[in-house]
Amino acid sequence: MDDIFVEVAITTYTKVLDKTFTYKVPSSLSESVYIGSKLIVPFGGGNKHHEGFVIKLKNQSEFEKTKDIIDVLGEDEVLTNNQLNLVSFLRRRYLSTYSEALNLVTPPKNKIKFEVYYKVSKDIDLNNIILTDTNREIVDFISTNLIKEENLFNCFGTNIKSKIQTLIKQNYIKKIYKPISLIKPKTDLLITKNRDSTLEKVLSRLGKRSPKKIEILKIVYLNEEILLTDLKKEINATKKEIVTLSKSGFIDLKEVDISVNPKLFVSNNKQFKAELNEEQQLVYNSIKKDIDFEKFSPHLIRGVTGSGKTEVYIELVKRVVEKGKSAFIMVPEISLTPQLVSRFNYHFGDEIAIFHSKLTPIERFSQWNDVKKGMKKIVIGARSAIFAPLNNIGIIILDEEHDMSYKSGSSLKYHTKDVALYLGIKENCPVVFGSATPSIESEYNASTGIFKLHTISSRHGEAMMPKVKIIDMREELISGNRSVFSYELKKSINDRLNKNEQVIIMLNRKGHSTYVSCRECGFVLKCPNCEISLTYYKGINKAKCSYCDYEVSVSNNCPSCGSKYYKYMGMGTEKLEELIKSEFVNAKTIRLDSTTTSRKGSLEKIISKVEKKEVDILVGTQIVSKGLDFENVTLVGIVNADSGLNFPDFTANENTFQLLSQVSGRSGRGKKKGQVIIQSYDPENFVIKMVKDHNYLGFYKEELSIRNAFNYPPYFKICSILFNGENENEVIYISENIKKQIEEGIIKNKLKFIEINGPYPAVYSKIKKKYRYQITIKYKKESMKVLRTVLRRVQNNYNLKIRSKYDNINFIIDIDAKSLI
DNA sequence: AGCACGCCGACT
């Protein structure tokens, strides 16, 4: 029989060891090893145990010393074909390592940890060996027990490590690894009737003396099998009674893993009817065709806020479920859109698996396994849920497709859209992106025919688009109003309070960027070379651009109008809430931002309070713009609408337009007409004007010409390489060195229309004691493949030859950056 | 990341 060898990717190390290692599978394990199996392997000089996955099976090893694998984990830990394909996609597309990719496609926190123990070798007689005093103490301490490494260190200190090494080498003691999984599946007792018996037989054997046991058996035999937890709901049975009954042979017991389902929010909003109007029906019909033909096709639905995109999604998913297939519904951050979840829950109930950041590890693990086993066919989740092991996919939907949270912020900078499109091609199914304010890139893709565009131009039901009014805050200042609220906003709020209608006030404090602005003339300090606002660096009292090397000192007075109200600006929602409370004394106010929603379930509580009309004014950050649907909200006020425009990033206009439009869209979703008041110091800005007119296309056209002029996406792609390390000079040196290598690669490969900038300090130039420098490369989409190979080579060269010489300098490559912050 | 190997100084 041929020997079996496996190529194993070890999941522990992230940066350096991005390759597979060849191991031999001992014959005792050969039956249980598959491609994708999770293994335990010995690694390195100390043969420390590590977790890994089989990437390849082969029948010979090209290495002289090939170690044996230690163990294989069960079949439910084997990666599916789809998951393995995703791993290679992530490596290819994002230059990621095996371990980063594997960590994404396996349930989070489901890693094996190893506890280290020591014991004395059996074949050694302790008394007959000569040892130094300390070594004798160690051996005596271990004695005949299994001793945890921790205990040994607690007793002798960690500096006995080398002594332990020697004792192991002399074969006096042995090191033992105990694998422990961090997630323990929740179990329950499954009670089954005795297969060979009937209820009559059992009851006759039991006699009439124990009425409770009779009742229990009746329930069990009626159901054939029942979980202890479910039995307890029907009768006050104890585990002890069950065990006694099983000992008598009346029933069989089995410990089984059970699903742990997260609690779902049930919305008070009862708009669950999904009757499509004419526009919705057209969209549905078009996409349904591709579902039925099982054809990959990317779609973009641009439907105004409140146009009922969710109803279309629900109908599409219904169609997919009818065909026995499964569906992804991606949302920005699910805990932020409980109302949407609630609606899907109403239609699909148990079929839904939910993934979001506030699940407990066990909830997540359980959902993941239910999906893998095919027990749940609809996945609703945020970003990383796209890696849930769903099979036989019939549709992939990304709601609010413009949302930045679809782009990963961790070191593997994947974009949910890329993964969705990859899966769509693999699984031959439509991929649907939906938004009232599509990203510039998606709209561009639609305009060039890559995506099929569908539009819904009116609101669902009787609702009308709200009327938007812009208040020039400079005029307010001139007329003597120094308060945060304009006269108009104050008046309108009071008006709504009198009518018992509700108000949302948003203060856009997106990002933590400080900026320099004039309260008198609205002037904002900008870079002369880029369409980007300057960031204020307090330490050196200078403003810098994150795109070029421009910097400028900040004067005390406004350079435009000379006003002394030229200063650092910044007010948060907390202060705003206080101001509202003192201004509108009788109003019930509640605040919605990341501080007030950090606890599990607190967002749901706030939403529920607003739905029940226990709140008059909801104050919040951009969270209030995300998917909220309150029919009694008729006024939305936006305080300081311009702050997003000063963000030093090429997406500043786009993000601001989206945010303002989205939050405006919270107003007037029911029968009553809605109103929006936008307070601005820069009311002439085209972004604000387009929001006022609900003019998405007008905004798109103007923004596109800016992008074109500055070689930004969608005309060019941007690769960002972010370096960080504690030694600033080394970070600079390495980033310059890497830049040189990349430039050489660019020349060698004759890449055209490519522009490399930097290194320069990142916008956040120092985080956690680490200096951050950035290189950006603007390139044409067609060059991506070649650029990737160049970057791959530079990265490998760095990891093998340069990395160890410097003190922990890392860089993260974002091959397709959607923002440069 | 760890661990081993190796080359150097300090000390029984």
Add this chain to the structure above:
DNA sequence: GTCGGCGTGCTC
């Protein structure tokens, strides 16, 4: 002569 400090390089 031997112990241990850390610089360097490998891990199937």
